[in-house]
Amino acid sequence: MKNTKKEYSNGEVTVVYDSAICIHAGTCFKGLPTVFQPGTRPWIKMQGADTESIIKQVQKCPSRALSFYMNTPEEDEADKGPIKALETGKKVEVMTNGPLMVEGPITLVRSDGKREVMEDACYFCRCGASKNKPFCDGTHNDIGFKE
Structure with a gap:
C-alpha cells in the first residue's frame, strides 16, 4: 500500500499531511497562504509563519488530512530533565x-x-x-x- 503521509518540520513542530483523506477544501491555503502553497514543491513551506500560526491553521482542517506534533528536544537537551508537556489547543x-x-x-x-x-x-x-x-x-x- 502506498504511503500517503508526508511530514514537514520547522524544528519546533512537524505538520503531517495525509493525501488519502484530503478533501481539498482549501481551508489551509486560504487561511495561511505563506505556508500552504498548492502547486509548488514542497507545497508546505514551514518557514512561512510562526509555529503558533501554523498550529492554529492546521487545527482548522475539516478532513483532518493535516495534523501536527510537537518535536521533542535533541537527546542532549532531554538529558537535562523531564520534558514538559506541550499544550497544543483544547484540553x-x-x-x-x-x-x-x-x-x-x-x-x-x-x-x-x-x-x-x-x-x-x-x-x-x-x-x-x-x-x-x-x-x-x-x-x-x-x-x-x-x-
Missing part, C-alpha cells in the same frame, strides 16, 4: 471514575447530523448509563462505575 481530560471533560468552545455533531456549539466545558458520559447522553448526568456514581 480533553479523563476524569477518574467519571466523565470525559472537553474544553469549549467546540462544535458537537450529534448522530442525526445536528450541529450545536458548546461554549463552555462539556462532560461526556463514559459509563454508558447516563439518561442525558452524550452528556454525563452523574449516574456513574449511582452504578459504581470504575475505570
Whole structure:
C-alpha cells in the first residue's frame, strides 16, 4: 500500500499531511497562504509563519488530512530533565471514575447530523448509563462505575 503521509518540520513542530483523506477544501491555503502553497514543491513551506500560526491553521482542517506534533528536544537537551508537556489547543481530560471533560468552545455533531456549539466545558458520559447522553448526568456514581 502506498504511503500517503508526508511530514514537514520547522524544528519546533512537524505538520503531517495525509493525501488519502484530503478533501481539498482549501481551508489551509486560504487561511495561511505563506505556508500552504498548492502547486509548488514542497507545497508546505514551514518557514512561512510562526509555529503558533501554523498550529492554529492546521487545527482548522475539516478532513483532518493535516495534523501536527510537537518535536521533542535533541537527546542532549532531554538529558537535562523531564520534558514538559506541550499544550497544543483544547484540553480533553479523563476524569477518574467519571466523565470525559472537553474544553469549549467546540462544535458537537450529534448522530442525526445536528450541529450545536458548546461554549463552555462539556462532560461526556463514559459509563454508558447516563439518561442525558452524550452528556454525563452523574449516574456513574449511582452504578459504581470504575475505570
